[in-house]
Amino acid sequence: MKNKKLQRKIRHSRVTGKIKDSGRFRLVVFRSNKHIYCQLIDDIDSKTIAAASDIKIKSKSKLEKAKETGRAIAKASMSKKVNKVVFDRGGYKYHGRVKALAEGAREGGLVF
Numbered sequence: 001m002k003n004k005k006l007q008r009k010i011r012h013s014r015v016t017g018k019i020k021d022s023g024r025f026r027l028v029v030f031r032s033n034k035h036i037y038c039q040l041i042d043d044i045d046s047k048t049i050a051a052a053s054d055i056k057i058k059s060k061s062k063l064e065k066a067k068e069t070g071r072a073i074a075k076a077s078m079s080k081k082v083n084k085v086v087f088d089r090g091g092y093k094y095h096g097r098v099k100a101l102a103e104g105a106r107e108g109g110l111v112f
Helices: 004-022 062-079 097-108
Strands: 025-031 036-042 047-053 085-088
Touching: 004 025, 004 085, 025 097, 036 062, 036 097, 047 062, 062 097
Parallel strands: 025 085
Antiparallel strands: 025 036, 036 047
């Protein structure tokens, strides 16, 4: 049986392959046991436009930290004049911290 990380990578490559050709910037999520990270990537130039994580955020729960991280990436992308993105959930279910990050980014003004 394949391990969890390999299965997530397979799901991630399948999801990424579908959304790479959209022509928009890609909002990528990575989730660890303690933290959540996100990046705004330009696939045409293969560059990272903005990034955010919950490492320096002082909140009580992981969900609150994820929501604040979403707001932070939205603020960083707005400063770069990017407001339309494609959400790449990174092979994770759209549930819990991933969903909270997406809602925080939407509250910050990102459209996806």
